[in-house]
Amino acid sequence: MSRAVLIAAAAAAIAALAGGSGWYLKHQIRPQLSLTNPAYAETAAAPLYYRDPDGKPFYSLTPKQTADGRDYVAVPAGADISFDPERPEPAVTAQGPRKIKYYRNPMGLPDTSPVPKKDSMGMDYIPVYEGEDSDDSSVKLSPGKIQRTGVRSEPAAPRVIRTLVRAPGTIQLDERRISVISMRTESFVQKVADVTTGIFVKKGQSLMEIYSPAVASAAAEYITTMTSPTTGRVEQYGRGSRQRLKNLDVPDAVIAAIEQTRTVPLSVEWSAPRDGIVLERSAVEGMRAQTGEVLFRVADTSVVWALADVAERDLGLLSVGQPVGVRARSFPGREFVGKIAVIYPQINRDTRTARVRVELDNADLALLPDMYVDAEINVGRPDAVLAVPESAVLDTGTRQSVLVDKGEGRFEPREVKIGHRGDGFVEVRDGVADGEPVVIAANFLIDAESNLKAALKGLSTGGGQP
Structure with a gap:
């Protein structure tokens, strides 16, 4: 291998290892590779080094391939190696100087000059070469x-x-699944079952025993009607007497017992109208219950509502029936799935949110009233x-x-x-x-x-x- 080739290889190695030290290759090594040197001229056709085909700053002294199998580009020894101050790697161009179109302001101001120039701070204007300033917007x-x-x-x-609308909310009871037990006439509480607030009760489970003069009077009238020998009298008055008991909210089981035994009950047993949680117990043994006074309140919590406050800007993305994922802060990692049942037609003036009702199955009664939840509504396209x-x-x-x-x-x-x-x-x-x-x-x-x-x-x- 000739001395010129060794010098060229050393120059390429210095440029590859030094990265930004192109000044050394340009000002110290390159003068030794003058085309007037006969040894250099002999090797002008030989590659000086090899560069990445994509123009990336990767170089090699020997033939090489990229990771996807493409050959590095050979740079001939006779090429002109110029150095751009904004480029740390050498840019190989064809022999001959590039033509300068104009000079632009070094500080980025919209000011150009056809000749070299300095700005007010003494900084040189930057040359813009042909090919760097295309006619399009690129x-x-x-x-x-x-x-x-x-x-x-x-x-x-x-x-x-997957576009998600996130909204905070709380768990509320389903209004349609709440039952209230109250007296429709003045009554007296004779006995209260061992049932307290928060206890789960089954439908038909005894809650208390009530004595009511009005119920006793209606039961006696009904028995009299049933025992009357006149059939027409039974048909005429019996139906009305039975309806009177129904109007006093006497349980069906008690009315059936009256019809079977033909006796007036001393007390009437009141039972739970549905499966659910006892939310309120006001009944106390021996108390006098006024007409309309609530003695028990029972709620079925197997289905609950999640009331979420959705930002006004997201309302246009929502519709009734969309699936909703609800996460309770009390159960991290668990998701309850429901659907939008109602979008309330009102905006909160203070928070600029609208309320959305989501119905959720709650078979294991994990979700409790007033529990904080976070709702996620997927409004993206499938x-x-x-x-x-x-x-x-x-x-x-x-x-x-x-x-x-x-x-x-x-x-x-x-x-x-x-x-x-x-x-x-x-x-x-x-x-x-x-x-x-x-x-x-x-x-x-x-x-x-x-x-x-x-x-x-x-x-x-x-x-x-x-």
């Missing part, structure tokens, strides 16, 4: 800048977006839609856009129309095709570069550029 960045800023892209693809990560969307409030990665360091701003959001993704209804890569990281830096380019192009159109 932006081109060097591989070094892409690597330093952490630009990453991901293709748009169909995804099922089918897949074209979506991109939320970080890819640049939202100005009036318009949304993404940066499409066109390859070779070129990025194109593209206005899009978005839809549902969820799970870190956002639906794209227009503006991006399936499979197009969009920038998902450091896109705001590229957007700033695009805005600067637009400002410079507008200035140059007005005559600032030759």
Whole structure:
């Protein structure tokens, strides 16, 4: 191997290992590789080194392949190795200097110059070369800048977006499953069963024994009617006497016992009208119960309501019948599933929320009244839609856009129309095709570069550029 080839290999190794030390290769090693050197001229056709085919800052002194089997690109020894101050890796171009179109302000101000110039702070204007300023709205960045800023892209693809509306709420009793036991006439409590507040009772279970003069009088009249020898009298008055007992809310079992024994009961046994929890017990043995006074209140809690307060902005996404997942803070990791039964037609003026009623099965009675819960309502579509990560969307409030990665360091701003959001993704209804890569990281830096380019192009159109 000739001395010139060894020097070239050493130069490439220094550039690859030093990373940003391109100055050393340019100013110390390169003068030794002058084309006037006969040994160097002999090896001008031989590769100086090999670089990554995608333009990434990876180099090799020997032929190499990428992870997916593509060959590294050979850089001939006769190529011109120039160094961009904004690029830590060498950029190999064809022989001959690049043509400068104009110079732009180093601070990003919309000011250009056809000749080299300094700003008010003594900083040199930055040259803009041909090919770096395209006629379209795209932006081109060097591989070094892409690597330093952490630009990453991901293709748009169909995804099922799970959009959740979350709302806090409380557990309440089903109004249709509450029974109240009260007297419809003045009565006296003779005995109270061993039943207290919070106890679960079965339908038909004895709660108390009541003596009522009105009930006794109605029972005596009914027995008299039944024992009358006149059949017509029984048909005429018997039905009314029995209905009087019903109107006094005498239990059916007591009326059946009166019809069978033909005797007036000294006391009437009152039983639970349904399975449920005793919410209230006001009955005390020996007390006098006034008409309408509540003695027991029993609630069936096998089905309960979750009343959730949904933000006003989310109401348009809800409808009756939608499935809802409810999580109680008392049971972490467990989910209760129900459906929206009612969306109350009123907005709370203070909280700007609307109340939504969700019916839940509570067979094991785990959910208790006034218990705090969190409701999650899935309002997303069940089918897949074209979506991109939320970080890819640049939202100005009036318009949304993404940066499409066109390859070779070129990025194109593209206005899009978005839809549902969820799970870190956002639906794209227009503006991006399936499979197009969009920038998902450091896109705001590229957007700033695009805005600067637009400002410079507008200035140059007005005559600032030759």
